[in-house]
Amino acid sequence: MDSLSQIALGSAVAIGVMGRRTAVWKAATWGAVAGTLPDLDVVIDHGDALLNMVLHRAESHALFWLTLFSPLLAWIVSRIHREGPLFRHWWLALWLVLITHPLLDAMTVYGTQLLLPFTNHPFGVGSMFIIDPAYTLPLVVGVIAALRMKDAARGLRWNVVGLVLSTAYLAWSALAQAHVEQQARDSLREQGVAAERVLVTPAPFQTLLWRVVALPDDPADPHFHEAYVSLFDGPGSVRFAAHDRGAELMAAHGQTAPVSRLAAFAGGFVKLSTKPNGQLRISDLRMGQEPDYVFNFDLGPLDAVGSVPATQVSERPPVGPALRWIGRRIAGDEGPPPWSPR
Template identity: 75%
Template sequence: MDSLTQIALGSAVAVAVMGRRTSVRRSAAWGAVAGTLPDLDVLVDHGDALLDMVLHRAESHSLFYLTLLAPLLAGLVCRLHRERALFRRWWLALWLVLLTHPLLDAMTVYGTQLLLPFTRHPFGVGSVFIIDPAYTLPLLVGVMAALWGREGGPGLRWNLAGLVLSTAYLGWSVLAQAHVEQVARASLQAQGLAAQRLLVTPMPLQTLLWRVVAVPEDPADPHFREAFVSVLDGSRPVDWAAHDRGAALMVRHGSAPPVARLAAFSHGFVKLAVTADGQLRITDLRMGREPEYVFNFDLGPLHAVGSVPATQVSERPDFGPALRELWRRLRSP
């Protein structure tokens, strides 16, 4: 999730756990710090744009490593504020803050390697967009109420209510995603399309309109399919659009290390194409929409794929028109 959301979540969790045992401002501040720490891995440059992507949310988001970090951070806080009697409580608070960061990240589609060093599997539920005001606002309101209220007043209850509401929203997102997936699979079956890997993820800033991507299991099938489904559509049929996925290129270059690396990280939701200057381009189909995607990587010429560091080419849609289109689709299926 975005940095503001992680700061709000970290502060809310720390305030809820510490309660009246220490200053609300102190617990909120350290919650914000601990809630930000895992994302400092973005400062590491691996010398290759594709590696920077697949190695983000890795060791710094590991539940195991963060568990080891929690008592060290708690010891630092207790030493700085002379609260050694509260060590166990600070340990619990900061451990929960550190762990809720990657667990929330895993609710997005990006891919979070929660179980390092035991496996590099990138977990991604994909039921919430990376920025979602409906999740973040209850947390912000609760934390602000706790900070501005008098110590030990109703602000702590507001903070807890914010946590409950935001968590309930995550539950709703999973239910909405399951509904859309069911609708999409029924539509594919009704249209006689073979069983396919399905990606269901919300369009930006909400959980009512969803983008569905179907990738065939057959490597020779030249197309992936894309559709947009709203939970408000009712019985409206799903309108699938077929797009080229570079199947022949995948057969030829699928075993090249950068191609295999991104294909594994994205669970196979990739396409390949050749650029105007003869380079092989791989695209992560999970983030964006056809033909505009956040993560495109040029991998070098076809005869030497991976011989040079991958370079990222983003094709982000213009935000204003994209939001207006989203609003129109929500209002009128």
């Protein structure tokens, strides 16, 4: 999730655990700090844009390592504030802040390696967009209330309400995702498309409009299928559009290190294409929409894939028209999006 969400969650959790045992500002401050720490791995350069992507949310987001780190952080905080008797409470508070960070990240589709060093599997529920005001706002309001209200008990109750509402929203997102996935799978069967791997993620900033991507079971099938589903759509089949996924290129280059690495990280939801300059490009189908994807990587010429460091090329549709289309599509307008394939 975005930094503001993680800061707000960290502050809310720390305030909730520490309560009146310490000043609210102390709990809020250290909750924000601990809620930010796991994302500092972005400053590590692995020498390659694709590696930087797949190795983000790795050790710094592992529950095991964060659990080992939490008593040290709690000891430092309790020493700074001369609150040695509160060490165990600080330990619990900061441990919860540290582990809720990657657990929240795992609700997005990116991929969070929660169980390192035991497995590097990238967990990603995919029911939350990376920025969603409906999740973040209750946390922010609760934390501000706890910091500003003269009635401390009332402020702490507001903080609890913010945590409850934000957690309930996470549960809602998972239920909505499951509903859309079932609807999409039913439509695929009706249309004779054999696709075991179906990805359902929310369109930006909300959980009412969902993007569905289906990969065919047959590796020789040259297409993947994409659709948008609004929770306000009437009865009827989901309308899928077929797009080229570069099956021949995958057959030729799928075993090269950069292609296999991203394909494994993305659960197979990738496509290959060639650019006019002869470069092979791999795109992560999970984040973006056809034809614009956040994570595109140029891997070098076809006869020397992986011989040069991968370079990232992000593509996004125009923000204003895209947001207006999302609003119309939520309401049931099935007109084509402004980023229709070029």
